[in-house]
Amino acid sequence: xxxxxxxxxxxxxxxxxxxxxxxxxxxxxxxxxxxxxxxxxxxxxxxxxxxxxxxxxxxxxxxxxxxxxxxxxxxxxxxxxxxxxxxxxxxxxxxxxxxxxxxxxxxxxxxxxxxxxxxxxxxxxxxxxxxxxxxxxxxxxxxxxxxxxxxxxxxxxxxxxxxxxxxxxxxxxxxxxxxxxxxxxxxxxxxxxxxxxxxxxxxxxxxxxxxxxxxxxxxxxxxxxxxxxxxxxxxxxxxxxxxxxxxxxxxxxxxxxxxxxxxxxxxxxxxxxxxxxxxxxxxxxxxxxxxxxxxxxxxxxxxxxxxxxxxxxxxxxxxxxxxxxxxxxxxxxxx
Amino acid sequence: xxxxxxxxxxxxxxxxxxxxxxxxxxxxxxxxxxxxxxxxxxxxxxxxxxxxxxxxxxxxxxxxxxxxxxxxxxxxxxxxxxxxxxxxxxxxxxxxxxxxxxxxxxxxxxxxxxxxxxxxxxxxxxxxxxxxxxxxxxxxxxxxxxxxxxxxxxxxxxxxxxxxxxxxxxxxxxxxxxxxxxxxxxxxxxxxxxx
Numbered sequence: 001x002x003x004x005x006x007x008x009x010x011x012x013x014x015x016x017x018x019x020x021x022x023x024x025x026x027x028x029x030x031x032x033x034x035x036x037x038x039x040x041x042x043x044x045x046x047x048x049x050x051x052x053x054x055x056x057x058x059x060x061x062x063x064x065x066x067x068x069x070x071x072x073x074x075x076x077x078x079x080x081x082x083x084x085x086x087x088x089x090x091x092x093x094x095x096x097x098x099x100x101x102x103x104x105x106x107x108x109x110x111x112x113x114x115x116x117x118x119x120x121x122x123x124x125x126x127x128x129x130x131x132x133x134x135x136x137x138x139x140x141x142x143x144x145x146x147x148x149x150x151x152x153x154x155x156x157x158x159x160x161x162x163x164x165x166x167x168x169x170x171x172x173x174x175x176x177x178x179x180x181x182x183x184x185x186x187x188x189x190x191x192x193x194x195x196x197x198x199x200x201x202x203x204x205x206x207x208x209x210x211x212x213x214x215x216x217x218x219x220x221x222x223x224x225x226x227x228x229x230x231x232x233x234x235x236x237x238x239x240x241x242x243x244x245x246x247x248x249x250x251x252x253x254x255x256x257x258x259x260x261x262x263x264x265x266x267x268x269x270x271x272x273x274x275x276x277x278x279x280x281x282x283x284x285x286x287x288x289x290x291x292x293x294x295x296x297x298x299x300x301x302x303x304x305x306x307x308x309x310x311x312x313x314x315x316x317x318x319x320x321x322x323x324x325x326x327x328x329x330x331x332x333x334x335x
Numbered sequence: 336x337x338x339x340x341x342x343x344x345x346x347x348x349x350x351x352x353x354x355x356x357x358x359x360x361x362x363x364x365x366x367x368x369x370x371x372x373x374x375x376x377x378x379x380x381x382x383x384x385x386x387x388x389x390x391x392x393x394x395x396x397x398x399x400x401x402x403x404x405x406x407x408x409x410x411x412x413x414x415x416x417x418x419x420x421x422x423x424x425x426x427x428x429x430x431x432x433x434x435x436x437x438x439x440x441x442x443x444x445x446x447x448x449x450x451x452x453x454x455x456x457x458x459x460x461x462x463x464x465x466x467x468x469x470x471x472x473x474x475x476x477x478x479x480x481x482x483x484x485x486x487x488x489x490x491x492x493x494x495x496x497x498x499x500x501x502x503x504x505x506x507x508x509x510x511x512x513x514x515x516x517x518x519x520x521x522x523x524x525x526x527x528x529x530x
Contacts, residue, residue, distance in 0.1 A: 010456075010459065011459065011463070014463070015482065015510070017481075017482075020482065021485070024485075050453075050455075050456050050459075053450045053451050053456055053460075054451075054456065054459065054460055054463070056447065056450040057446050057447050057448065057450040057451050057456075057460050058444060058445075058446060058460050058463050058464055058467075059444065059445060059446075059447055059483070060376075060442040060443065060444050060445075060479055060483055061442070061443040061444070061445050062372045062375065063371065063372060063375035063379075063381065063384075065368060065371050065372075070367055070368065070371070073367065073371075073385050073388070073389070074363055074364060074367055076389065077363055077388070077389050077392045077393065078360055078363065080389065080393055081356075081359075081393065081396050
């Protein structure tokens, strides 16, 4: 049994170990617990958010230790032991391999997608819910390896079912779906259902918008539109096509590709900057250090975001952390 | 650099005890910053802290055959460093008078305000840090180890060489103090203790 969290103030959460652990280093279990708890106590969301900020903000001052200074001290310890230190080995080149596609679903004003009789999922596997009430996009990683960029004012519920993965979305999200042919990935909205096997796409629905659309960059997706509770026949979309759902008609149109402005060889700092702009999420890194780390990025940069980040980090001997929907890169540089 | 990744602390430790020098290097890499931060709470002399950390690791490697392979490394390292610094610093001072607290621990809590945008949360954070900073050394150290270095009560017992009951008492005293001096008019912090 957990403490009476529903009676907690922000200051009490601040000193709760289980809460702190979840804020500082979330695990699937803690994520599950707190998301479920928040679903059951939506009125506590503001307090929980405030408490999470307190946990991050109240910190002991730590003495400064520059990376070089630390490395030097470590080298001294290791050499004092009398053993040799192995030279640095760097991976300079890593090909992007995975295929990716972008689907943009622009969904118009209208009805809520949980309307009974439309798509009611059987209540077997619990849903996890994500809400972005920040002013900037947030990066989220799902348990199946799929990553998504959730735009402000958006909310989605997701679950990893026995035979399919399902997302119910309100707002806008950019998905990079982990490939798994045995578990197709479905995105349900008020007006459409989109099926993908392993690719990437953006889904958007704001209630204020009349037009809805599905845009594909590369790869292929099947879109079903909804009218009066039933789904239409599928429309297959290929790269640079978009499905536009207006108030009266639904058409397939040509769309402009979204260019991912990755350079062939560039300092890591610039690649991070490109990725940050392309995905619209915050990537924190030390500008000066990362400016000195060249990376090679082939033109067909079709890996998912976290795969790219991981490959770059491996190449420049850095590490990354996904915290509060933002990426934090740390590395010692490449001199 | 052939860093070992994805292995648990416990696994690393057993490898170190077994004489694996790669595991030893990884252990040093993983804990250096933590030790440096903790050491910095006892002395502002950077060189002294670094020397003590080096001594801790060298002693560890030299005496690895005599070490218990099934203990968690973090409290062991923190405790070794704590002992060493206290020894060095008290020698340096020549007198380590009896009225002084038996720890030199001194942490300075502050606010990283990039996390906070609302006025009210900022004021709460400021109040918390102000009160934390006024805690006596030993209480500060327990709070630091438990909440900011994530140590369990048992691990704190190992690090500070005090009884489990003392750890609980120190924590309770700290929270009692935070509660009593919480300014009237601010959200009432109804601290509960689960320790």
